Amino acid sequence: MFADGLFIMFAVLAVLGAVGLVLFRHPMNGAMSFVVTLISLAGLYALLSAKLIFALQLIVYAGAIMSLIVFIIMFLNIQPDDLPKEETKLLYVLGGGILVVPIGLFLVKIVKSLPEHSTAIMGGNFGGVKEVGLLLFRDWLIPFEIVSLLLLVSLVGAVILAGKRGTTK
């Protein structure tokens, strides 16, 4: 099955990218490894016939947000000497891994219990711009609108935490 093969490939790549993000020492390597995860996620969305989300994932996450992250890392100009020495890193990763194992097993059980999947292409222009738009503005109006409030708060917050403070009045 070609679709199954694609799924396995994208899933493995997504996990490997995430592992790389945690293990790489230099932030730039981590960011590059993160791009792999984001692009393979886009592939998974495409397998689910979610056309619009696939495109958005590539344009917004792998494109815009990644370039912002890379831009900031370059802006800080991190040299290998600036990085903290992490001699006990392996220990922490191992310890964390052991802690996560039970949760991981639990998750495997959950995923196994999910109903049978199919990778057949959905009909009726499923996942197209029009269909997603209709769903968004008919059924999900409230979450869509309050996200604007969330963005506003983060904008104000970024200005306050990082911006120049005015003279005290």
Place this chain on the structure above:
Amino acid sequence: MTNDLMLLMPLIIVGAGAILLMIASTYDKLTHELAAYGSAGIFAVAFLVQLSFCIAGKVAPFSEAFNGILVASNFSKAAGLIILACGFFTSLSSQAYFKRNNFCSSEYYSLTAFAASGMLLLTMAQELISVFIALEIMSLAIYILVGYDRKNVISTEAVLKYLMLGAFAGAFFTMGSAFVYGAAGSTKFVKIGQYLATNGMLHSPAMIGGAFFIMVAFLFKAAAFPFHAWVVDVYDGASVPVTGYMATGLKTAIFAVFANFLVIDGALQQKWITFLFYISVLTMFIGNLIAIGQQSLKRMLAASGIVHSGYLLIALVAVGTKDFTGSVIAFYLAAYAAGTLGIFTALSYLGGKGEARKTFDDFKGLAKARPYSAAAISVFLLSMAGIPPTAGFMGKFYIITSAINAGEVTLAVLGIVSSIISMWYYLRLIIAMYFHEAEEQFDEPAESCWAPACTFVLVLCVFAISLYPIAV
């Protein structure tokens, strides 16, 4: 009078007020004081509007357009009232605080209002994605408020810790929602309830896992054991009015949405009762242990916040899913909010410049120098410890009787034991204030009359809330 728009009016007033304050803060004419009065005014108007509507049962405003995602009930009304009152007192106590501590800008008050709008949304949201967004609106605004003093290292540490751990909680919540969606096919509470009623809780592992992860996120935000470790440092790092706001408003919103989630269906709550039982016991006793060891007043109050989360979890264990009104939870939250806000308001004008007075010893002899303030603080402490005739006593009384009615006698007894242990650290401050000679005069001039006025209004609230059940 109670049409759909009126039900949303408090939310609209606070949200629009926050945006107005944000725009207005770009003008030099808006001083901090004006911004403080402005936000207090917004909260007061929203409070009165919230008070004015009366509803029976659950009403979904604009259920066609909003798809029944927001639901108003008497419980959400009561929680909203507490949140708006917290916002009002926080604005006025901040005004006094920032007279001495010079790191304010007018956006501070806009963020307070933004946080309140997120909290109001949380109390009404009946759908997991909206709950997530509302949770993040509230948390983001609070993160910024915690880290407002950029030059203070402790404050910066606090915001970093809170942000990182809060992001984890958010991720857990999203993952849980995805699993619940996978099992029930919907994120709306009503639909999840229908699914649970037909299939039961244990039908699908995805439902169990999803509910578990969502609860982890709520327990983290409510500072329950084992997710309590951040509380002491974060409360300590934030400025006094913000700490007060976090301890009261945020906790009210979280427990409102937690209760709403638990009462989706009896099956959901029944399955988690044992789990919540141990969590609430451990939360109470570990919180007490942490509080007993503290020298700093703010850290002690943070740890006592953990203990109070434990009492509220008792109420959640004992809550009945049929005809849920949440009156016990709302009453306890109101009683706790009055006491905690009161003490933080008093600290915001007694703390001195740069919060110089921190430990119990710094407040020695306060009763001689400032008898009224010391008396007010004693009332708040006694209320938090649960001594009659204060609001805290009535709140605990209701929680413990509801636990006994629900058959959870062990939990009720442990609650009483924990409340007796907690006297130790509440009375310690009273002893320091009354039975020690003053080492300093506490005689800096009062720069604002608002914070002391708020403190005394809150003293009245403590008694009024305790008398409310008798009056009704």
